Amino acid sequence: MKSRKLSLVLVAVLILTVVLAGCSGGSKGTEVIKIGVIGPMTGDNSMYGTSVREGAMLAAKEINAAGGVDGKKVEIIAYDSKGDKTEAVNAYNRLRDQDGIVALVGATFSGETLSIKEIAIGDNMPMLTPTATHKDVTLNASNIFRACYTDPYQGATAAVFAMENLGAKKAAVLYNIEDPYSEGLAIAFRDKFSSVGTVTNYEGYTAKDADFRAVLTKIAAQDPEVIFLPDYIAKIGVILSQIRELGLDMIPISGDGSDGIEVDYADVAEGMYYANHYSKSDESKLVQNFISNYDKEYGVQPNALAALGYDATYIMLQAIDRAGSFDSDKIIAELSKTDEDYVTGHITFDKNGEPLKSISVIKVAGGKQVLVDKVSAE
């Protein structure tokens, strides 16, 4: 009987938390401009959402210090999604209904963004995703824009770089079949490269694989000049170590998932190339200002996701400023007219809301990023 009473108390406490949390929702104010941010801020992929949030917060802080938008202060409301689609939908609904956001800078992952997509279209919510690279994100959605380039575009650009700048004739592709980002890049690279050169191997692995010696030996038998590795740092680091260990002579190329690889895998990554959104060695005032401000605020160097979050927030707030109102249609119309220099390059949008921008190709040399070239696939 005692334990029953205890469980009743527990249930009561739970219900109370729910009710109280429900009441704490803010009201729709006109004095502040509320911008929503969604991304994984806890769990395995927390670094991605946190970077985007920090970039967005920094942008908002700078804009507020400069007098805000139309004299109104900007407030960033960031919610965690754990990278989970259900949570992302809940977070979006909450941002819209409880917090009354004007526009959304998000979501961070493609899966999250795609699950919010249909609802956001229904709401006509001005939405600018900083980092979702899946090709379908902006498809048939007049309200959705993105600040980064897509997976196919990035993969194709890497192929063009390999052919034209490195003069490669034979290339191998080694990718993670369970990861949409990795697969998207791999397909685009293969298709683009095989139009001129030969793709000697097109090999997949799964997320849990850790030993690539067998497949690397198989690839080496075909003697490709470059090997394309579209994945994230943790995995690429392992593959690179094994390439060095086997003493294979091929140039590794990778996508923006390698951003920051020169920190943790400096020795094995030496001499590799990767596509990125911006380069820390870029000498433009905009980039250097951003890096020093970010460092001052958070005590670390910004990664590419932070830069994209920062840019996306600027693009969105400038559009709201030009629109001069919170009307969705006006904001969307102004977003599509964006034409300015940002940290990740000069950005204009095509009619689908895709950014037209060049890709920075970075070489790892002496444990540092060196900007090699800015290329585009066209």
Next chain:
Amino acid sequence: MNKNTIKSYLVNFLAVIIIFALMKLLMNIGIINRYYQGIIVFILINIILAASLNLATGFLGQLTLGHAGFMAAGAYVSASTAIMIKANFGWLPNIAILLISLIIAGIISAIVGVAIGIPALRLRGDYLAIITLGFGEVIRVIINNIRFTGGAQGLTGIPRISTFDNVFWITVLIVFILYTLTHSRQGRAIVSIREDEVAAEAVGVKTTRFKVMGFAIAASFAGIGGGLYAHYIAFLDPNTFNFMRSVEILVIVVLGGMGSLTGSIIAAIVLTILPEALRSFADYRLLLYSFLLIIMMIFRPAGLLGTSEFSWKSIYDRYKYRKESIIKREKA
């Protein structure tokens, strides 16, 4: 059926209608906004998943860890059926598209359940848990590697046709079917297998048949739950249905009480709301969530309701009994 059971069904059905009407009213006047409505839909989907797993784990007593696999099969079948219908028979009303897709999803998931159940259910306890875990992953890997599912890129363009109304009534229907099933002759056979498989076989219960049947029904309803999920979120990728999803459903069942459908319902409500309610704690959210789970399991190891069921009639009875006893006392 005796008079008492009929009365009990009527009281509970009436309660369900009142709950539905109340929710609709609150939605219309805007107290339940679309944020809450979204959470309610996820609660209902979790109820379907947990209640169906409860049949296999709670009533049949077979620990399975691959429920997300059946959910995935149903979700993908339902989504691709709906896409096909929408392309060829676009004039059909949404509810018809939804029902056709869900029925096909339910049938295919049941077939998958039978196919997995026949070899797997020869094993017991830990071994069955491991093999179902394996099968769940196999389904996910297959989806990852075939073309029409979109592979790792995911499946987009799914018609968004799950609404609060239809999810609510489908959930009610599924819980009703599961309740009547577990209280029928077949249900008693299923429970007897949980209690003592050898004794059940000795008295003539065809254990293999009932085990496969229970497993297939659980798989079928999980498939329907997956279908509703697919039509609500309008985007599917294989990683949605990983091992952790199976564990989440199992946690709901264990917390609610293995062998209590209403326990699953209450646990689904609590565990779906909890992460949302804790949103204001930002980074400590998941820490608190886990902490609350541990506390609940320490104080209620048998689950919130154990194996007993909650019925609106029992509240009514208790009220009546109290009233009668008061009248009796006054007379005395």
